[in-house]
Amino acid sequence: MLIKMIPEVGHFALIIALLLAVVQAIVPLAGAATRRPLWMAYGRPMAMGQFLFVSIAYACLTASYMLDDFSVANVANNSNSLLPWYYKFSAVWGNHEGSVLLWSLMLAGWACAVAVFSRDLPRDMVARVLGILGMVCMGFLLFILVTSNPFERLLPNMPQDGADLNPLLQDFGLVVHPPMLYMGYVGFSVVFAFAIAALLGGRLDAAWTRWARPWTNLAWAFLTVGIALGSWWAYYELGWGGWWFWDPVENASLLPWLSGTALIHSLAVTEKRGSFKSWTVLLAITTFSLSLMGTFLVRSGVLTSVHAFANDPARGFFILVLLAITVALSLLLFALRAPRVSQNVGFSWLSRDALLLINNILLVIMTVTVLLGTIYPLILDSLGLGKISVGPPYFNSLFVPLTVLLCVFMGLGPSSRWKRMSVSALARKLWMSGVAALAIGILAPLVYGGSWNLWVSLGIVSALWIVLPMLRDMFDKTRNASSFLSGLRKLSLAYWGMVLGHLGVAVTIIGVTVVSNYNIERNVRMTPGETVEVAGYQFTMTELGSRRGPNFLADTSTLQVQRGEDGRSFTMRPEKRLYIATGMPMTQVALRPGLFRDLYVAMGEDLGDGSWAMRVQYKPFVRWLWLGALLMAAGGIMAIADKRYRRLAGRRETQPGQTQTPSREATA
Template sequence: MIIKMIPEIGHFALVVALLMAAIQGVVPLAGAATRRPLWMAYGQPMATGQFLFVAIAYACLTASYMLDDFTVANVANNSNSLLPWYYKLSAVWGNHEGSVLLWSMMLAGWGYAATRFTGSLPRDMVARVMGIMGLVSVGFLLFILVTSNPFERLLLNTPQDGADLNPLLQDFGLVIHPPMLYMGYVGFSVVFAFAIAALLGGRLDAAWTRWARPWTNVAWAFLTVGIALGSWWAYYELGWGGWWFWDPVENASLLPWLTGTALIHSLAVTEKRGSFKSWTVLLAISTFSLSLMGTFLVRSGVLTSVHAFANDPSRGFFILMLLAITVTLSLLVFAFRAPRVSQKVGFSWLSRDSLLLINNILLVIMTVTVLLGTVYPLILDSLGLGKISVGPPYFNTLFVPLTVVMCIFMGVGPTARWKRMSFDVVVKQLWLAGAAALVIGIVAPLIYGGSWDLWVSLGLVSALWIVLPMVRDVFAKTRHAGSLGSGLRKLSLAYWGMVLGHLGIAVTIVGVTMVSNYNIERNVRMAPGDTVEVAGYQFTMQQLSSRRGPNFLADTAELQVRRGDDGRSFQMNPEKRLYLATGMPMSQVALRPGLFRDLYVAMGEDLDDGSWAMRIQYKPFVRWLWLGALLMAAGGVLAVADKRYRRVRAKEAARPAAARTATEAHS
């Protein structure tokens, strides 16, 4: 009996979560406004309860999938009795309703985390943060219950079996990609809440930035890994060998990443120098708003993409209204409160302050560039002014030069001083690194490719210009220590986080440069016994075989691969699968990964004469794309572990209650 009622339990849990989110969103904010400690205290238990009940709802939906309860429309439309159990778990969020429920659970989870790690903050600040996060949760829980209920029943027309999960999504990448991406999207809600709470309380000082920076870094790290996983999934699952196609849904995740990167640097300036206060708040609002806009693009039905969940217009309208309300109210608060707490702090044109400001401006310009290319065609189409297509040429033409210019300032920034420094000092510090970057960047294409290439040299010089000044800076900071080891240990974790983050950018640039310019691809016809040579590797098809998977039939090619005449060989086994429930064919790519190159084989169509169309590619340095992303994410996490944040928490926790009360009364 209880098993049959699992969907109803889940639906009831969502209703309770909505009520608790409403209390969390209203009572603490009212308490902070009227200085009532009891009302302010409601935020933390309500956030905990909301997370508990949303998690119960998510567990109920997961149980419905695992039990093959096809009376639930969501399960019937996205699962199948033959689907392996691990794909049933990922199928929970492989659809519109389940993905929004996952989003809401993570939003509640971030709210719960905020209750655990903000206990030593001023009571009114915590109340405002909890209240703002509660209001955001109300919007998404209403969206689920009104337009996207995952527990709707099919009691009158229950199918014997489900329609199955889209074969494109039956992959390990889907198991980890959406949760990572959503953790990044939703994580910026905490930073957004801190920014609005600081505005409402008139506390745009260094204290709020110290508390917001760790949340920003963690959310940014999750988003970085999520984007990298999406790129990796597209690379090996879609069968075309690309890693980024400027798809509108890909762009939707890049937009908050760009402004989030700018926000990380702006928070550093605000904490260290007390400048960029209004700019920092505006970036926090923009980053979360762009996260919401990504949700609108993916779930409104305005896009047709392998990543998108096309749905009825009512859902898109609801999210659009949620986005409009969030942006409008946030900007109104900013407009009324920011001028009262702004403060001018001077710095010269040549200083770390100005370099970070220039980089922030470049990141915002890049964001606007991507936003226009993504949204402008949609606006024209919605107004009935025709359909246009904005593809890679537009984005590459604008994005690549902006990236090169940004790299120039990135190379100077870490070694620059705050407030002001002389041009002669900059030249003295960096001329050797600049000369080395130029020489290596110009010579490397001649050695690797046999001829000089402007774009390869430009990419390598940009990457080296980021890395070599940092190497020089590390040496300068440790040369007076007793030993290299002790000198390195004296550098803060925040500094090493910066080094890793910038190193990750450089590694990614090298990967993009090399794979874009030296990729080799051949589309060939192959039958058993045929041999094809690509980039010095001989691919020989030895045989074709058939096998049955848990929910598919597959034709498998066995390829023997040999490099030159050195005698070493290995096998690669690409497949062409036919999924039984949907009748949908899929290519299962064979990969031979390596640090400096990938071999990539995708099986195409049966040509009816015993041969198959095959796509064989040699992809140099492609792994560096994702290695760079991992280094960036590791840098973000490492910065969070810096001891100064632990000291701040300990200092706040040790403050007498009377001092905290006085601070709250003053605010």
């Protein structure tokens, strides 16, 4: 009897969580406005309680999946008794209702984390931050209960078995990709809450940026890993070897990442120099608004995509209203408060301040470029002006030159000084790096590909221009130490985080450049005994067969692969699967990964005469795409671990205008 009541327990837990969110949204803010400590203190227990009850609701939905409770519509539509348990676990968030519940769980988790780890911050600031987070939580819990109830029953017409999970989502990538992506999306709500709290309290000094910066870095790191995992999943799961589609839903995750990258740099300037105050607040509002817009695009039904969830206009309208309210009220508050901010911090056109400002402007232009390419077709369609498709030619023609220009200023930044620097001093530090980057970039395509390629040279020069000046800056910082290693040990974790982050960008650029220009692909007809050569590798089909999986039937092929006549051979086994419950075919590619190249084989269609269509690809440096993303994320996390955040966390800011300036090295 208790097992049958699990969905009702989950539904009731969501209602209690909503009531707690309402209290969290109202009482602490009222307490901060009226200076009542008891009311302000409500924020922490409400945030913790809300997280507890949303966790209970999520556990109940998970239990319904694991117990094959097909009386729950969400389970019946997205699971099956034959589905392996680990895919049942991930199927919880492989649909609209479950994914919004996961989103709300993570949102409540971030709010709970703020409540736990901000005990030494000013009481009124914490109350405002938790109150803003309570409002956001309240909006999403209302969204779940009003339009997206994951516990809706199908009684008394309960199906005997479920419709099964979309075969595209029956993959390890779904287990790890959405949680990471949502952690990044939702994490930006914290810096948004800090920014709005600073506006409400009239405290737009460096203090709020110092408190918000670790949360921003952590959210950005999660989003970076989430995007990389999504790219990796698409690469091997969809069967054609692409790693980025410029799909509107993919763009929806790229938009907050670009503005979040600008926000990280702007926070650093505001914390160090006290400048860019209003700009930093505006970026915080923009980044979270873009996260909400991504939610709208994925769940409104306005897009057709393998990544999209919902197809219900009512749900899209609810999120659109939530987005409109969030943006309108935030910008209204910004318009009222920002003009009062005094900012008398000057800097010359050649300084780290100016270069970071240019960095921010370029990132915002890139964000606007992607945003326009994503929503312009939707606007035209909604106005009845026809349907158009904006694809890779548009994005590549604008995004690539902007990326190259951004790399130029990324190389200049670490070697420059705050406030002012002479042209001659900067030239002395960078001329050798520039010459080396140009020489290697021009020669590398000749050595690797046998002929010169403009785009490969441009990519390598851009990547080296990021890395070599950092090495020079590292040398300058350690040359007076007793030894090179002791000098490296004295560098702060924040500095190492910057190094890793920029190195990750360079590694990703090399991966994108090389695989885009030197990828080799052959679409061939193969029968057992036939050999195909690609990039010096001989692919020989030795066997065709079949096998039965837990919930699918598969045609299989075995290929023996050898490089040259004397090379070591290995086996690759691609499959063509047919999922029993849905009748949907899927390609299961065979991969031979490596640091400098991937071999990629996908089965196409049965050609009816004992032969199969096969796609064989050689993909050089493709792994560097995801390696670079992991380096970027590691850099963001390393910066959080810097000791100054632990040291400053225990200091109460006494006056709104007072700031504590960390060392130059710490915020480099």
